Amino acid sequence: MSEIVVQKFGGTSVGTVDRIDSVAEIIKNASKSNKIVVVVSAMGGETNRLVDLAKAFGDDPDKREFDALVSTGETVSSALLAMALHSKGVKAKSFSASQISMRTTSSYSKAKILDVDAKKILDVVENDTIPIITGFQGVTEGGDVTTLGRGGSDTTAVAIAAQIEAIRCDIYTDVDGIFTTDPSVVPNAKKLDSITMEEMLELAGQGAKVVQTRAVEFANKYKVPVKVLSSFNDGNGTLISLKDESMENALVSGIAFQKDLVKFTLHSVGDTPGTAFKILGPISDAEIEVDVIVQNVSIDDKTDFTFTVSNEDKEAVEKILIDLKTEVNYKELIINSDIAEVSLVGAGMRSQAGVASKAFKALSENDVNIQIICTSEIKITMVIDEALVDKAVNVLHDEFELEK
Amino acid sequence: MSEIVVQKFGGTSVGTVDRIDSVAEIIKNASKSNKIVVVVSAMGGETNRLVDLAKAFGDDPDKREFDALVSTGETVSSALLAMALHSKGVKAKSFSASQISMRTTSSYSKAKILDVDAKKILDVVENDTIPIITGFQGVTEGGDVTTLGRGGSDTTAVAIAAQIEAIRCDIYTDVDGIFTTDPSVVPNAKKLDSITMEEMLELAGQGAKVVQTRAVEFANKYKVPVKVLSSFNDGNGTLISLKDESMENALVSGIAFQKDLVKFTLHSVGDTPGTAFKILGPISDAEIEVDVIVQNVSIDDKTDFTFTVSNEDKEAVEKILIDLKTEVNYKELIINSDIAEVSLVGAGMRSQAGVASKAFKALSENDVNIQIICTSEIKITMVIDEALVDKAVNVLHDEFELEK
Numbered sequence: 061m062s063e064i065v066v067q068k069f070g071g072t073s074v075g076t077v078d079r080i081d082s083v084a085e086i087i088k089n090a091s092k093s094n095k096i097v098v099v100v101s102a103m104g105g106e107t108n109r110l111v112d113l114a115k116a117f118g119d120d121p122d123k124r125e126f127d128a129l130v131s132t133g134e135t136v137s138s139a140l141l142a143m144a145l146h147s148k149g150v151k152a153k154s155f156s157a158s159q160i161s162m163r164t165t166s167s168y169s170k171a172k173i174l175d176v177d178a179k180k181i182l183d184v185v186e187n188d189t190i191p192i193i194t195g196f197q198g199v200t201e202g203g204d205v206t207t208l209g210r211g212g213s214d215t216t217a218v219a220i221a222a223q224i225e226a227i228r229c230d231i232y233t234d235v236d237g238i239f240t241t242d243p244s245v246v247p248n249a250k251k252l253d254s255i256t257m258e259e260m261l262e263l264a265g266q267g268a269k270v271v272q273t274r275a276v277e278f279a280n281k282y283k284v285p286v287k288v289l290s291s292f293n294d295g296n297g298t299l300i301s302l303k304d305e306s307m308e309n310a311l312v313s314g315i316a317f318q319k320d321l322v323k324f325t326l327h328s329v330g331d332t333p334g335t336a337f338k339i340l341g342p343i344s345d346a347e348i349e350v351d352v353i354v355q356n357v358s359i360d361d362k363t364d365f366t367f368t369v370s371n372e373d374k375e376a377v378e379k380i381l382i383d384l385k386t387e388v389n390y391k392e393l394i395i396n397s398d399i400a401e402v403s404l405v406g407a408g409m410r411s412q413a414g415v416a417s418k419a420f421k422a423l424s425e426n427d428v429n430i431q432i433i434c435t436s437e438i439k440i441t442m443v444i445d446e447a448l449v450d451k452a453v454n455v456l457h458d459e460f461e462l463e464k
Numbered sequence: 465m466s467e468i469v470v471q472k473f474g475g476t477s478v479g480t481v482d483r484i485d486s487v488a489e490i491i492k493n494a495s496k497s498n499k500i501v502v503v504v505s506a507m508g509g510e511t512n513r514l515v516d517l518a519k520a521f522g523d524d525p526d527k528r529e530f531d532a533l534v535s536t537g538e539t540v541s542s543a544l545l546a547m548a549l550h551s552k553g554v555k556a557k558s559f560s561a562s563q564i565s566m567r568t569t570s571s572y573s574k575a576k577i578l579d580v581d582a583k584k585i586l587d588v589v590e591n592d593t594i595p596i597i598t599g600f601q602g603v604t605e606g607g608d609v610t611t612l613g614r615g616g617s618d619t620t621a622v623a624i625a626a627q628i629e630a631i632r633c634d635i636y637t638d639v640d641g642i643f644t645t646d647p648s649v650v651p652n653a654k655k656l657d658s659i660t661m662e663e664m665l666e667l668a669g670q671g672a673k674v675v676q677t678r679a680v681e682f683a684n685k686y687k688v689p690v691k692v693l694s695s696f697n698d699g700n701g702t703l704i705s706l707k708d709e710s711m712e713n714a715l716v717s718g719i720a721f722q723k724d725l726v727k728f729t730l731h732s733v734g735d736t737p738g739t740a741f742k743i744l745g746p747i748s749d750a751e752i753e754v755d756v757i758v759q760n761v762s763i764d765d766k767t768d769f770t771f772t773v774s775n776e777d778k779e780a781v782e783k784i785l786i787d788l789k790t791e792v793n794y795k796e797l798i799i800n801s802d803i804a805e806v807s808l809v810g811a812g813m814r815s816q817a818g819v820a821s822k823a824f825k826a827l828s829e830n831d832v833n834i835q836i837i838c839t840s841e842i843k844i845t846m847v848i849d850e851a852l853v854d855k856a857v858n859v860l861h862d863e864f865e866l867e868k
Contacts, residue, residue: 081520113544114543114544116481117550118551121547125546129547132536135532136536139530139533142526143521143530146521158562158607203562
């Protein structure tokens with residue numbers, strides 16, 4: 061069998077029947093040089109339409125029912141895309157999560173992929189038929205329908221690519237690739253021809269919303285090369301490469317930023333082993349993704365523990381932390397929603413001490429105060445006032461001459 | 465466990481979120497006196513919306529994909545109805561055909577029910593939870609999604625009622641019950657409090673579109689009492705009873721009619737054993753439902769073989785008959801789409817010879833020519849010119865004084 065490429069098409073790529081027709085053309089062309097497996101999102105706007113229907117029955121619908129409801133969007137688009145391919149003389153068959161045993165945990169709306177029936181998919185491919193698989197959907201051991209959360213279709217695509225040993229996973233979106241930062245904030249942001257998996261992982265995690273974080277994690281773990289392309293324009297897109305050669309000389313390859321965050325600080329926590337786990341364990345159990353975690357050195361055996369989560373998890377986290385007050389014994393809980401994160405990402409950064417100070421200097425000269433700093437080997441994350449994000453991103457983009 | 469009633473709600477009954485809310489109220493009230501299992505259709509208009517999407521890719525979409533597509537309508541309404549019940553404090557869970565193993569044949573868009581996992585449904589009921597099951601959907605042995613054809617949700621409901629040994633299947637619609645004939649054609653048509661299963665079977669088969677034919681067949685076979693009620697107005701509806709006592713004295717209990725038919729006549733067929741099978745076998749294999757079949761006495765070992773099918777099957781049947789020309793050796797194929805059937809139905813008719821002649825006389829006095837006559841024990845079917853249907857129904861309704 062010739063080599064397999066997984067192609068994933070997002071909601072805007074299949075937003076109308078005309079768009080679905082264009083996507084079918086892309087698939088048809090690609091199928092001339094590779095075996096193709098397709099993963100598809102719901103038609104743009106459809107998931108929101110379904111969510112609105114659910115809202116008629118309260119703000120907090122039962123999650124099992126909610127997932128059964130919203131997952132229908134992908135079933136619709138996969139069937140329509142199969143029909144579009146048939147109309148072009150291409151053999152194709154749609155498959156729901158249940159039909160390819162895309163098993164997940166039972167955390168509705170935030171389910172995690174456990175396993176998928178690779179043989180079923182490969183049998184279809186061997187029969188010269190293109191499987192059109194619903195993204196976003198999963199199914200529990202007991203047969204209940206789950207969803208992977210917004211953007212989950214990327215993860216579906218990469219997980220399938222890993223399981224069927226595809227040579228590449230092409231993620232088609234409405235942008236031409238990965239840019240040094242958001243072009244809507246910095247007009248001369250530059251498209252990258254390639255980026256390392258690690259850099260992408262840091263960028264995605266920080267809200268360079270092109271590819272979903274979990275998808276990049278999967279790609280990283282299973283060594284699946286991912287390419288990001290536009291389904292609207294021709295172009296080579298950005299290859300997220302397995303090796304980090306490509307960026308050897310670049311100190312900073314991109315700038316990510318994320319708004320809609322909330323910062324929780326537990327003031328004056330006892331600095332004893334297990335405290336961090338006591339705090340983050342229940343949050344993790346609730347399937348809430350934590351972003352930055354910062355704990356500074358302790359003074360008098362007391363420390364401040366700070367972390368950020370997505371704004372939508374604010375109330376859930378607040379409740380958990382209030383319940384933990386006695387056990388963790390913190391003095392005060394400080395919550396701040398007017399914050400944002402800005403991150404410099406670059407594989408070349410790891411051996412360079414000067415990047416951080418250069419960034420801090422540039423921001424300070426432009427009156428951007430940095431509330432929190434947190435660095436990894438290839439990333440420097442700064443938490444700043446939400447109102448200053450656009451300014452900060454432009455300052456840093458100029459400072460590191462990313463437009464070149 | 466207390467006795468179980470299956471409640472089925474059609475598309476108009478769940479056409480909007482407000483309607484879904486009203487239906488949840490009906491279910492909640494019913495759940496005070498019985499255990500309830502619900503079967504639900506797609507929201508009114510939704511199936512058409514999905515069909516229109518499919519049409520973008522040709523007039524004859526792949527049936528497997530078509531079924532995967534249109535079946536999503538029921539998944540949406542079942543999840544929403546479960547949410548509506550939750551909002552009223554009632555425990556409920558939606559189930560797709562796949563989740564309750566509603567196994568069917570693989571005749572897409574016209575699938576027939578083979579089996580359903582009664583234990584799974586009863587386990588939910590025993591747990592004081594109302595299962596909200598998608599009507600219309602099925603699943604093949606191989607896990608492909610099928611649909612039962614338009615109106616198939618009625619059949620789903622009765623099949624489930626039979627399998628879980630429910631005491632009754634309540635079919636909620638937008639009419640108050642079964643009438644002596646269509647009130648839009650005969651304004652003083654009268655609602656019947658009860659009707660026998662046999663009469664209903666004949667009425668449904670002839671287009672008294674309140675309950676689907678196959679559903680009544682199922683009910684008849686498995687002895688499930690069916691009640692037809694309105695989800696819009698209070699009222700006792702019409703009970704389709706197992707015994708035919710109720711109608712003992714009524715000669716004619718109702719008049720059914722059906723337009724959108726096409727009549728095929730194979731002129732001058734050899735009257736040898738097996739001819740009828742040779743003709744109808746391939747049509748049955750194509751899952752096409754044949755309505756009236758008439759073959760008159762033969763003259764010189766030649767006869768005319770006539771039958772009617774739904775207009776939508778016209779081309780398929782025509783093709784089959786042309787392919788059969790050599791084998792069946794008919795002289796000419798006559799096709800007529802401008803016809804309709806009008807039927808008098810009544811359990812009391814079987815011992816009464818006078819009904820037919822009374823009907824024929826009334827029609828002839830009103831210039832309605834009868835093309836074909838075909839009688840069973842409790843039904844007289846007449847094929848007439850399509851343009852004369854309304855007139856014929858009114859004449860017969862008056863003649864048999866059904867308004868009383």
